[in-house]
Amino acid sequence: MSKMGPPHGGANMPAEKAKDFKGTFRRLVSYLKPRRKKLAAVFLVAILSTVFAIVGPKIMGMAITELFEGAYGQLQGVPGGGIDFGVIGQILAILAGLYLFSSLFSYIQQYMMSTVAQDTVYDLRQDVNKKLEKLPLRYFDGRPNGETLSRMTNDIDTIGSTLQQSLTQFITSIVTIVGILVMMLTISPLLTLIAVVSLPLSLFVIGPILKRSQKYFSSQQKNLGRLNGHVEEMYTGHQVVKAFGHEAKSNEQFDAVNEELYDAGRKAQFISGIIMPMMTLIGNLSYVLISVVGGILVTQRAISIGDIQAFITYSKQFTQPITQTANIANIIQSTVAAAERVFELLDEEEEVKEVTTSVLARAKGAVAFENVDFGYGDNLLIEKMNIDVQPGQTVAIVGPTGAGKTTLINLLMRFYELNGGRITVDGFDSREMSRNELRQNFGMVLQDTWLFNGTIRDNIAYGKTGASEEEILAAAEAAHADHFIRTLPDGYDTILNQEVSNISQGQKQLLTIARAILADPPIMILDEATSSVDTRTEIFIQQAMNQLMEGRTSFVIAHRLSTIKDADLILVMDQGKVIEQGTHQQLLDKDGFYADLYHSQFSVEVAV
């Protein structure tokens, strides 16, 4: 995407640096490989356009000289004097042609580059897209989603706009610098010396300014971050700030940071604002010198008047590509840093490759853990765990909040790999079948209901590819969801909005149950928690869940006493570990953690 408007920031902001600039740069270039012919054409056209543009002033100078000499001759009364409009017409025609082609080529270059840039961006995004599928859950759980999201969108976007604009600009700038230098030398080496001497002078003046400007810009950025942090904290904690009467203090803190931000920002803007006038002043200085020295040269007939005109134009154009290359060098640096983040994602360790020695179309539902070891890091949470579940049995998982009940789901669904031992389904090692096949045999209804931005029908149909309308309706009915769906204005065609806030939490759960019913797996994983659901919907959910568990092997994160008591096996979890297992009676007799938990949570007498 090309950015419009005058460029700002640029050289003023310190660019972030890539860890491995060379390697990342090379890899980024490899993405351009499939388009190298087009890219070569783009470069060629860009160079042509620049060369034509550079020759322009020289030709224009010729026209001016012709004019001058004609007029001068007329003034001196030289016979046959006067301006030869035939020659001038020819020169101007050539000039017009040059400019026309320069613009045309410049357009072609931009036009072609947009395809090159955006196709590259597309390829990069596709690679990330394909990668997402292969990444283990460990990757997603280990970092905020925003980070991955930003790599896929912002970082790749940065790469795109650099390709679109800065890459060719870089090339044209260099061609311009060299070209102008050559043209200036052909006009007058002495004047060129004057023009070139102004360069180190400007670097000498601008350098320290730029440095200070960078300092103030990063201080501005830092203060802005602090201010945003404070605003975020105070707004999200608004209720507490008010409840404890902290408004005045919060305002005070805000004003202090705001003042610092103002100070840093003012200095940063001021200093960056004087760079341009300084450049102009130095430019004007050499302009004056060129006029003066050039004027003297002309009076000595060393160069023509048109050459001065051309030279002045050149010297004015000279500083611009130089500052531009400095800018672009900065942009390229941050682009490579962005590319590095994208490549980091692409290089993440992938899921263990599937082995498909066993084939299991539809399991009966026997699940066993054999000497299972597991931990998220180096510490094992589960050691030598053994359970044996027969088809149709119910396993209740209980424990206080945050006990790590999702760990078991992660293992059953093979979202995470075991550290040791094995899990079998119908006697087959789950690692010997494809993940697809394994997961086909499991259904999930979790408290964290995930629905997507689409119709209710599509959301239910998610459970089964190519589900018929009858099947969808039947599943909704079985999940006690049909009634509420029909009361919505658009029924099954109701589109769930982005935040899925147009139906209630309980209704969302009913939809996820319908989705699971439609999938019809032999083994179910359920979360009974219904904390944010009103009592009536809760009853519906319970009924639907009971229906779902019937005839299936079920793993239930249990909150209801009846489920726990009736379970064939109870797994008691605390702080990520399975600490006890057995039936209700067995565990009560043991008088351990479960017994304690049971008495305090479910028994009225103990509750204080």
Added chain:
Amino acid sequence: MIKILKNLNPYKWVVVAVVLLVFGQSMAELFLPTLMADIIDNGVVKGNIPYIWEIGGWMLLVSAIGAVAAVFASFYSAKAAMGMGRDLRHKVFKHVGQFSLQEFDEVGTASLITRTTNDITQVQQVVIMMLRMVISAPIMLVGGVIMAVSKDAQLSLVIIGAMPVLAIAILLILKYGMPLFQEVQKRLDGLNLVVRENLTGIRVIRAFNREPEEKARLQKANRELADVSIKVNKVMAFMMPVMMLVMNMTVVAVIWFGGIRINNGAMQIGDLMAFIQYVMMIMFALVMASFMFVMVPRAAVSAKRINEVLEMKPAFTDDGTAKADRTRGTLEFEDVTFYYPGAEEPALSNISFTAKPGEITALIGGTGSGKSTLVNLVPRFYDVKSGTIRVNGVDIREASQQEIRSKIGFVPQKSILFTGTIADNIRFGKQDATQAEMDHAASIAQATEFIDQIEGGYAAEIEQGGSNLSGGQKQRLSIARALIRKPDLYIFDDSFSALDFKTDAKLRKALKDETRNATVLLVAQRVSTVVDADRIIVLEKGKMVGIGTHEELLKSNEVYREIALSQLSEEEIA
């Protein structure tokens, strides 16, 4: 946008100075080509070298004056723009501070944050651009035309002819380009949405083996974005070449017609060279001016969002003056009805009860039954529609909000902590609390143990949002923060949910002694938490459908029985 610019008012003299300085700078720029023409016509053509040096000196002086003006302009424009940004931020933040929860609900916290931070930065950026470049564009434009006309009025017709061509070309490109830019933004949002759904739903997608479909969805969103991006770039590809072409062709025309004028003796060669430079200045100014069409609409969106916040008036005023200490430790609801703004149905209707010192009043009911709403009315986060709430025997509207809230120890549903140390967070409840007071509050909140274990103890830093603490630890600190105030009224809005059962029990036992002279209002999800309350209020759809003790309600109240049954077994209820 104009309304926002009024915030520049305190800086009006600064802005005037900027305009004057930019004017001076532009004049200097404009004067240089004329001086150069002088050098050519009177110095070079006539071979008068001392004259060349003399005018050269003048040129240096003029450009130095221009540079000085520009430096001061930069100083004052930075001052004005950043000062306006600072004032605006201060104004918005202070204004939002007066909002009740009602306004927060209406705009949304995330949106309020962006409006206070990004939107203001955006406006500030545009103001500085305007002060620095956009002001100079019309000056250069008008000045350039005047200078050109003064050099040769007839030749200026060429410029008059070229200007509309350039302006129309730019506007045409923008007309086709801008909607495409919006489309790019829309599709980028679309891609964002699909990626986000893929990230949040990763477990479900994998569980249902839907990876191929999701991959196709992502690919589609990606393709759509790439297509429209290519399109917009192809349109924008016209911009620079067209601008350069018009400018260069104008120069060619100027040389041709200027040549004729020179031939007729109506113009001198130096004037023609100066004229060419004026043409370039004018065209450049036009391009600058056209950027305004891009920048201003963008900033206008931000400006509008900021104005919306500033124009929002808090729904009720804080003008009570009474002291809230008539009967300490009591809370009274008298026929209270409350509507959320714009709602047809009341969120609470006809709520009445009285709580005395040492009593626990519990609220139970499903989601959306109005429990949290009810507790939020007490500190006057929202205002009742009808009826009266009395804290310590005083109508909460007759005392200042500050006064009422100073009597309340509020523990919200979500434990919100702030950046700072653990001690800072506990002292949030009472700024001058002594170490002994803190120890006491922490011990009742069952927080002593983990504070002792944590590195640094009370001085341990809490990160933003308390992300380095567990849910249970945060909850305990949030309780300690309320306890340290020793208030007359405690409000616990489902505040024990993240505690394990043992801590929960210990905490509630310790609380009992602590709250002997105060009244307690407690929201709960679980029946086991409310069984020993002096009074349980059962809410359903904002109505009180039952009030009484556990035993009374079990016997007489159908809704309560239903809730109890779903959580406890038959024999435990009895």
